[in-house]
Amino acid sequence: MPKGRKVRVIDPKGKQVADFLAFNAVEPREFLSTGATIDNNGSLYIKVGQHLYSNLYRPMLRVTADTVGAHDLLHPPCSPAMYRCQYGITGPHPSCHENFKKALAEYGLDESCIWTPFNIFMNTRVHEDGRLEIKEPLSRAGDYIELEAMFDLIVAVTACSVEESSCNAGRCGPIKIEIY
Amino acid sequence: MPKGRKVRVIDPKGKQVADFLAFNAVEPREFLSTGATIDNNGSLYIKVGQHLYSNLYRPMLRVTADTVGAHDLLHPPCSPAMYRCQYGITGPHPSCHENFKKALAEYGLDESCIWTPFNIFMNTRVHEDGRLEIKEPLSRAGDYIELEAMFDLIVAVTACSVEESSCNAGRCGPIKIEIY
Numbered sequence: 001m002p003k004g005r006k007v008r009v010i011d012p013k014g015k016q017v018a019d020f021l022a023f024n025a026v027e028p029r030e031f032l033s034t035g036a037t038i039d040n041n042g043s044l045y046i047k048v049g050q051h052l053y054s055n056l057y058r059p060m061l062r063v064t065a066d067t068v069g070a071h072d073l074l075h076p077p078c079s080p081a082m083y084r085c086q087y088g089i090t091g092p093h094p095s096c097h098e099n100f101k102k103a104l105a106e107y108g109l110d111e112s113c114i115w116t117p118f119n120i121f122m123n124t125r126v127h128e129d130g131r132l133e134i135k136e137p138l139s140r141a142g143d144y145i146e147l148e149a150m151f152d153l154i155v156a157v158t159a160c161s162v163e164e165s166s167c168n169a170g171r172c173g174p175i176k177i178e179i180y
Numbered sequence: 181m182p183k184g185r186k187v188r189v190i191d192p193k194g195k196q197v198a199d200f201l202a203f204n205a206v207e208p209r210e211f212l213s214t215g216a217t218i219d220n221n222g223s224l225y226i227k228v229g230q231h232l233y234s235n236l237y238r239p240m241l242r243v244t245a246d247t248v249g250a251h252d253l254l255h256p257p258c259s260p261a262m263y264r265c266q267y268g269i270t271g272p273h274p275s276c277h278e279n280f281k282k283a284l285a286e287y288g289l290d291e292s293c294i295w296t297p298f299n300i301f302m303n304t305r306v307h308e309d310g311r312l313e314i315k316e317p318l319s320r321a322g323d324y325i326e327l328e329a330m331f332d333l334i335v336a337v338t339a340c341s342v343e344e345s346s347c348n349a350g351r352c353g354p355i356k357i358e359i360y
Contacts, residue, residue, distance in 0.1 A: 044310035057265035085237035
């Protein structure tokens, strides 16, 4: 995704989370850091006009449009380890972590590159006492977020595989990607 | 730090943050994940009796005592990139990231192993709207947290270097470590 291009992540049917990673295309040791993003914005949430930052505290993507306004910067991608721990699932189960691993391998990036993603449409609510609630996404059919690349990027997106909680309202659907 | 041992991280003078990382001593690709910790505990904060989890969603350290009760699981370690971005500091400045990098090199771990630490005594308060405030630590002279190793660990701790905000109440002091 070259500098200046915009990626639109669309929820075609509604209530589907999309996990999103990004890397500097030239030097992938610079990558999207949800921690630096939370730190620089002083918030767990992100708004139109704000940036997602890299681990080098540089603006990496700018939010140029957002029809939903509720996303998550806290949760790791779902993974075989998470399904085992939280749901007792030991057999095969699709996961964001495995999807990222397969897709990033084509770019020479191994799973050590998979940090906490920007979890688009994931509706994590926080209380003053720090308690978190994962509620159904607010996204309805056709809703989207649009992100502009601040420099040349490798971007990976996966529709989240969790059917066991309200994360995706109990069932999984597609995610559509458009690049402008 | 062998399984069953306890590390006590002590703030001898008060209001000093200690950044804390941990790795599986046998397979350091398993490491302390603040994301998995937040996910499994359903909270931004951690209490006595709860665990810090690894990226494989396994209990890694148990909080066995805590005289403060206000710590942070959100912020990256301070780094040259952070000082440049947030304070315009381009010259030398001590940082948690550089301290970790130096210490971990002795164990064959490079800086790609430095994830978000458990920021002990860092008093990050959250509001319902997601806004974060970094307040002065609540720790007074002699306060501590005690963590028990669930398996053999490599642990790294650094006194945080930020003098530019209320993170360490505007000045830096020592951190004391005891292993039981």
